[in-house]
Amino acid sequence: MNIEAQIQKVGDSLGIILPTEALQQLNGKEGTTVYLTDSGEGSVTINQSSSDLEQIVKLTEEGLDQYRNALNELAK
Structure with missing residues (x-):
């Protein structure tokens, strides 16, 4: 599904x-937190759940915590 939307000035x-x-796809309403993820090649994905x-x-x-010493050695 492709949905067109425009970037607009909102306050400052x-x-x-x-x-x-799009809101129906996200099951979103006012106040819903959404997460934007870099999908590469100039695109992003919007998800309600992270x-x-x-x-x-x-x-x-x-x-990282478990293998901190090994990772430090590998980084040398």
């Missing part, structure tokens, strides 16, 4: 007003 910032179709991202960050931090 810029914003994108999401059409109803559970995957939160899990990845948690596992990465645990791995």
Whole structure:
């Protein structure tokens, strides 16, 4: 699905007003937090949930803590 939206001035910032179709896809309403992820080649993905991202960050931090000495040695 491709939905067109324009970047608009909102106060002193810029914003994108999401059409109803996009909000329905996100199951979003006013106040819903969304996450923008770099999808490469000048595109981004908008998601309502960041559970995957939160899990990845948690596992990465645990791995860095567990293997800090080995990683430091490899970095030399």
